[in-house]
Amino acid sequence: MSQSSSDRIVSALEKWIAAAPAGAKLPASRALVADYGASPVTVQQALRVLAERGLVEARPGVGTFVLATRTTRPHDYRWQTAALGSNRRQLPEPSAAALRTPPNDVISLHSGYPDRALLPERLVRGALTRAARGEGAFSRPPIAGLPDLQAWFAGDLGKRTPAGINPPTASDVVIVPGSQSGLAALFRTLVGPGGQLIVESPTYWGAISAAAQAGVDLIPVSSGPAGPNPDDVDRALAETGARVFYAQPTYANPTGAQWSRELAAEILDVVVSRGAFLIEDDWAHDFAMSSQPSPIAVHDDGGHVIYLRSLTKSVSPAIRVAGIIARGPARDRVLADVAAQSMYVSGALQAAALDVVTQPAWRTHLRTMQAALASRRDLMVESLRTHAPSAHLDLVPDGGLNLWLQLPDHTDLAKVVRDCESDGLIVAAGDGWFPTEATGRFLRLNYSGPNPGAFDEAARILGRRLGD
């Protein structure tokens, strides 16, 4: 067989295919042998190449046919430029950074999700199997969610509710496919296009991105290792007339800050006195290490706090399930938005999520996972202190998945990130967690990713690139 003669047939047939309608039958192999003066083996080889390129499909005993989607000529999408218009709602850069899938041989500290080794995979597999066997898996669940899962979310918050406050009920809960879509729903319904939303700065890049998509303008309030100053929140609400404050009072992403009880009470007072909502994103509820999460929502039964809790990160990325707890007309608006956007979350996933979090083994798993997270956090902190002493940590967080590391002011952040990457270390530049200009050079380092054994080497690489 001659390779060059196979190539010759491939390029001739590519031209033929480009001009042929989808489904057209190629000349029979015998005809191709004659047309190209090639051996049957060479013709078969050429047809295989075309099939691998996705141009044709061989149907044994029938013939070879042109596939519907072919890529022999470049697409022309220029018309979409005018139809789509300007792209003001573009995703901010770091979303790509935090979600990227790195090659296997690098140390990755950029991701936002925990490594599989920290997740209850056996529990989840069992739960998915049971869910697939159950009745619920094949019927359409109510828009607000499976009643038992709604009751679980309400009950888990309700059991912390102090005397004198009415705990949430199952019907206050709306199940959504992950917190990210919950944030988008809340920003659309409670703020809306052109409206203003007060946020901590820095804050979760996904919230910045969801707000941009919803056409919402962000009003930043500075937030440090102890959380924001209540006077700043009050001023921002008063000056702008905004009626919604999005915050992460427990192990904030990225700073790791946990608000004290006093601060939480003061901010709740501010929000109530201004007739506003607080969206409490309790994303890291299950990732407590050295303190207890204490949701603000348990102190409010007036419908001011809208509580968002995800199971995606702690149960499994395969189980995209989160709960929004909202009361009053706000809950009805959120439900209407969810109905319009996603209609409902798969009953099988909801049943599996409920199965996992109601197993006795779930609590055992949480304790083991939290201990593993704490030792990873300590290992990373120690490695950074030893090998990158010019990098500064304001806070060793009591929970969550990340360290928020401040680099010296003169650092060229983009260059450090690039240099680290060329040395095999992927880190996320902190800029994308700021709703406006960054106030310093930061890196967000995730200690829950794969291979904690490489933390020491990661810190050495960073230290070297910082000139330590």
Ligand SMILES: Cc1ncc(COP(=O)(O)O)c(C=O)c1O
């Ligand atoms: C603060 C915060 N909120 C929400 C989310 C989104 O969570 P989910 O995976 O449930 O969409 C994340 C994910 O990183 C997060 O960090």
